[in-house]
Amino acid sequence: MKSRWIVTAVCAASCLAAIAPLGAQNVPRRADAQSQQWTAPRTPDGQVDIQGYWRQTNNVTTYSLEQGEAHRAVHIRITGQRAATGKPIVDPPDGRIPYLPWAAEKFAYLVSVHEGPEHAVDLDPVARGFMEGVPRINLQTGFQILQMPNQVVFLYEYGHHYRVVPLDGRPHLDSSVKLWMGDSRGHWEGNTLAIDVTNHNDQTWFDQVGAFHGPDLHVVERWTFTSVDRLDYEATLTDPKVFSRPWVVAMNYAREKEDGYEQLEHAVWEGNKSVELMVRPKGDAASR
């Protein structure tokens, strides 16, 4: 029973993000040509103005990107709750991550042990208090966007993550520099902020059950300002040593309109006990 409590506690924080308003669209809509037809407001320096607080509307959690029946069954068993039903993978059409055979085998192993791995390296890095990476952070939490000349800043409430996206055309960092949140370079294409994200380390996962990638991950994000209160997001993920083809995660965000809304401090590492509580070293019968 102990392990159920533990996983529930770990899930409680991240699953809060799954509370979506009525009418949520579980399969995110993808921006189309029409989203470029309206005249969006501009910042003083001429950028499309997407500043403000945003929250997802797709009932997506970071428990499992694939949201397959097997994963949902585990979620229901350990939490006693109906699993969220948002399905963020919009390509390939079957909603599955197109792992190469060796990677599918590793993914299946990580899924099989994710409730209580023998080693901390097989535990969700976010449960361990580490950074989320891109695109996972966009599925985890609400965020605020600030804009200033030549840059866009994303401030995420969960674990005080932030991203600074330069728009000045500077090159990416040397490939030897690996970052938990990657290295972002952006530019505007009409109403779409396109961000090229490289220099990822190989330590982040896409979800809690073990969807992983390698150090060559390349993420291309498109943030389309579809209407004054809506952002449509797509991330195309490429990693030829791990995936058989590029695949796409999508999300829709609505503007948070609560008067006086501010993000609060969300310290994650400082109270984290997940390794102590969830990792079950071999022979440690008491913790099973």
Place this chain on the structure above:
Amino acid sequence: MTSVSATIAGAAVAVNLAAAMLMVPPRTAQGGATVDAAAAIVRTADGKPDLSGVWQVVNTAAWNVESHHASKDVPAGQGVVIDGPIPYQPWALTRRDENFKNRATADPESRCYLPGVPRITYMPYPFQIAQTPKQIAILYEYVHATRNVYMDSEHPRGPIDWWMGDSRAVWNGDTLVVDVVHFNDQTWFDRAGNFHSDALHLVERYTPLSRDHIQYEVTVEDPNVFMRPWKMSMPIYRRIEKDVQLLEYECYTFDGEEFHVTPP
């Protein structure tokens, strides 16, 4: 790229780094002539000083905010406390000295916790100021700490125990004055054991001296620990390397797969 041009490029990088480390001297010309500092300050469209950019402190306050001589792995330093020593209440001075003795394990930095304010300002890592008219976000490379400094607004009602406190600011002329409250009692001021309680109240003043320098002054008030308010002051330098950006120092990820820390 040929090996020759690669060498040249490498040398150029080295030169750039060297220039950045030297920093630019204050804009007071030799011979008594002075440059008009006000004219050299970058301003936003609404006429306020524009503090945007990547900044870093160059001093030894991270080790000890008071004057100290060198010891192993600790560079000597002239303190940043004005009219020191820090006016501890007697019991608190004893506690500070115990903290110092036990600093290898007692310092919250050794556990990679959010370091609090003002300590985060003078740790040896860069930070970025992202300024808008209503909100100034300060983003720190060290454990991706953040502060949101809200302009012309009220603190939320306490008690609130936050690692980085709650920051509200106004412009006083060209000085950004930030009032910070709602701290916990878990953070220190430095690696020498200087500490505070959850009654800590800070008033920070960020005054631009030139395009590339900010004078930083902080008044520390905590009636539970100190006999009177006291101040620290230091310059903050712009990181002027081309394309400089924040990277990451994820302190708690470096100690191997089984690493985890549980407070006693």
